Amino acid sequence: MMWPNIEAMSEVIIDPDIRVAQTLPSEFYTEEFHFTEQMEHMSRSIQFVGHSSEFTSDMTPVPHLESVLKQPLLRTNLESDKHLLANVCTHRGMILCHEEKNGKSIRCTYHGRTFQKNGKMKNMPGFEDVENYPTESDDLPSLNLMHWHGFEFTSFDPSLELESILQPIEERLGWWLKDLNLKHDATRDRKWEINANWILYVDNYLEGFHIPFVHPELNEALAKDGYSTECYDHAVLQIGMANKDDVCFNIPDDAIDAGKRVAAYYWWIYPNMMMNIYPWGVSMNIIVPTSVNTTEILFKSYVQNPELLNVGAGALLDKVELQDQYVVEGCMRGLQSQLYHRGRYSATHEKGVHHFHMKLTR
Ligand code: FES
Ligand SMILES: [Fe+2]
CATH class of the missing domain: 2.102.10.10 (Rieske [2Fe-2S] iron-sulphur domain)
Structure with missing residues (x-):
């Protein structure tokens, strides 16, 4: 009888120290076996x-x-x-x-x-x-x-507590939630099918590192400094700041972000949901894995202030999406290469991606 190799079993795939960590190995994006495990896990998440x-x-x-x-x-x-x-x-x-x-x-x-x-x-x-x-x-x-x-x-897991998972949003945006009056606008719903593994889509979402390279128009709409990333148990928050004259939230004085010119709160909720909060309302992105190398992306818009729909960072959704899909599909081709296995993280810009990979492999 063969005993399992304890050392290999307890191997940490993603080092908790981002400065020394290597990124997620390519087989997690390309192998059927990993995909099946991820789906199993996803069905028990929120x-x-x-x-x-x-x-x-x-x-x-x-x-x-x-x-x-x-x-x-x-x-x-x-x-x-x-x-x-x-x-x-x-x-x-x-x-x-x-x-x-x-x-x-x-x-x-x-x-x-x-x-x-x-x-x-x-x-x-x-x-x-x-x-x-x-x-x-x-x-x-x-x-x-x-x-x-x-x-x-x-969720298939009845023990999951939605309130505690979404607690960071509650704490951060209590002032905004209090007066919430959203209406679904079906004319703004979108559905895309992309040739890439679902993790790549999430990875790309979790860093603003690529914005100056991939999204020149969005880069113009966001202020050059102040983009931040915060990691929570089941979520990651990225904040984009508005340019001087661009539309931003009216944040009350007793809120955490009082005095800041926030253009957008980008919340990722583990594992496949994104809640993008703009002054006009909410764009929900739902990432639906359809196979190990294909993914469906759904956008749903819930509008509160229609007069703000076409201004600032929140006005560029479709354009930004196609630019993102181009790089995500490009990575999918690259990850299948024999000559690539894994890379390294930027310790300043890729905290969100690192956090996600740790969670995924834990
Ligand atoms: S009545 Fe529904 S399957 Fe027969
Ligand atoms: Fe992007």
């Missing part, structure tokens, strides 16, 4: 469902969660109660709801089983002689739907 303002219909399927959780889900409103149900009929597994709609109950189009909007089975034709029926297993299973200032999240 996942973004949407914002209450976009669930105006009684039943709304949530397709982006199907790739991450491998589970078709249906977000329902039953008066003031909101539910996140399996979108799979408990009879023979048909998808229940293909598109957003209104209705008194959820009705399967295959053999007509119906459910209440809280998942409880109502009736089923042709089941009169079936014994020990119905039982709880005929009801639709549901996932925990967690609410935070209108945003909704879920």
